[in-house]
Amino acid sequence: MGIEHSSTVDAGVDEVFAWHERPGAFPRMLPPWMPGRVQREAESLADGRAELALPGGLVWVAQHDPAGFVPGRAFVDERVPDGLASMPLGPIRWRHEHRFEPVETASGTGTRVIDAVDTQVGSRALRPMFAYRHRQLADDLAAHAAASAAPMTVAVTGASGLIGTQLTAFLTTGGHEVVRLVRHEPGAGERRWDPDAPAPDLLDGVDAVVHLAGASIFGRFGDEHRQRIRDSRIGPTRRLAELAAAAGVRVFVSASGIGRYGVDRGDEPLTEGSSAGDDFLARVVVDWEAETQPAAEAGVRTVQVRTGLVQTPRGGVLMVLRPLYEAGLGGPLAGGEHWQSWIDLDDLVDVYHRALVDERLSGPVNAVAPEPVQQGEYARTLARVLHRPALLPTPALGPRVVLGEQGMRELALADQRVVPERLQELGHRFRRPQLEQSLRHQLGRMREAGR
Numbered sequence: 438m439g440i441e442h443s444s445t446v447d448a449g450v451d452e453v454f455a456w457h458e459r460p461g462a463f464p465r466m467l468p469p470w471m472p473g474r475v476q477r478e479a480e481s482l483a484d485g486r487a488e489l490a491l492p493g494g495l496v497w498v499a500q501h502d503p504a505g506f507v508p509g510r511a512f513v514d515e516r517v518p519d520g521l522a523s524m525p526l527g528p529i530r531w532r533h534e535h536r537f538e539p540v541e542t543a544s545g546t547g548t549r550v551i552d553a554v555d556t557q558v559g560s561r562a563l564r565p566m567f568a569y570r571h572r573q574l575a576d577d578l579a580a581h582a583a584a585s586a587a588p589m590t591v592a593v594t595g596a597s598g599l600i601g602t603q604l605t606a607f608l609t610t611g612g613h614e615v616v617r618l619v620r621h622e623p624g625a626g627e628r629r630w631d632p633d634a635p636a637p638d639l640l641d642g643v644d645a646v647v648h649l650a651g652a653s654i655f656g657r658f659g660d661e662h663r664q665r666i667r668d669s670r671i672g673p674t675r676r677l678a679e680l681a682a683a684a685g686v687r688v689f690v691s692a693s694g695i696g697r698y699g700v701d702r703g704d705e706p707l708t709e710g711s712s713a714g715d716d717f718l719a720r721v722v723v724d725w726e727a728e729t730q731p732a733a734e735a736g737v738r739t740v741q742v743r744t745g746l747v748q749t750p751r752g753g754v755l756m757v758l759r760p761l762y763e764a765g766l767g768g769p770l771a772g773g774e775h776w777q778s779w780i781d782l783d784d785l786v787d788v789y790h791r792a793l794v795d796e797r798l799s800g801p802v803n804a805v806a807p808e809p810v811q812q813g814e815y816a817r818t819l820a821r822v823l824h825r826p827a828l829l830p831t832p833a834l835g836p837r838v839v840l841g842e843q844g845m846r847e848l849a850l851a852d853q854r855v856v857p858e859r860l861q862e863l864g865h866r867f868r869r870p871q872l873e874q875s876l877r878h879q880l881g882r883m884r885e886a887g888r
Contacts, residue, residue, distance in 0.1 A: 773813025
């Protein structure tokens, strides 16, 4: 049993092999619907060792085999038992050959990427995983090629979060250096960041800053939660922007949110120039974005990424809804008429990448897909992708219990029809502009006929 899966990408074989050699390749190719997280990446494709932490304390260990390593053309990894943490996985055999062959394509020289796995696991279970990996590889290479950006050193806060994990992996596989700004004792590739009093030399040698850190907005909107949301954004952002200005970085990119537009905007298309709302989250976002001004006033190109509902089963709304729909309990929420402005996680990574490298982009940018949907359509689409019904209307009681009255109104039932006008003006290409495309990619439910 096992599988052999191949595809052709429009990039030279040396470039494709180098992508696999760089840090971040393993996280970029780990399917989001599968359990586990990357615990360790192999330092060498010739003889390195990679570890995947699985639920229940299990660890999957992959050892690279020097006998199968051909520089620029092939490498092999094989699962090896390693102590108690891998004993329950003992019966599983896994030998994975990665091969790369130069081929001619319509656009020039390309690479035939071949994955051949010898294992007891059948191809039906493995095919979605390898199809996902090949899409990620092709799309990431295309995004870097389109940018044609010189390597940068990028400092990132919130690098271990949902967005930060994928963004940093994308940047390092593209040849950029990432400096993770962390609050704990720093390790390799990290610098200690105190949000209340950042060190004066924190950004020395840094070309760009991506500021993602901030307390999660999900939770019951009591006084303590609201204060935590605000305090984690307002002061730290200003101090980091001031430091970026003093250090002379070229670009300062800060996370933001479409909550700025308020909770009840109905059918009104909301662009970057639309007015702000007056509820709690809208006021926070207005003040949050204003805190980036010290960098802008010093001549640093400054971008605020107003993010919509991020689609990935590893977090956010999809992580909550997926098990409900798989159990056949999904359906429209509170009537299903309110607008939901969403974005695929990989498209969000591309927006941050564009913010870093495109000199034409500054100020606020709506990081949403070009086709927002009403919540009832979201429910029907998710149900169709999972082959489940969407017949049971979901009452507002559930969100109210989890989020409280204010949280339910500002998060679960927010009615915002946001459009990415600034990105569209720049001719930005979305990997997955339609909701069904995104859900199928993120959940491993692609149709056999294509992507």
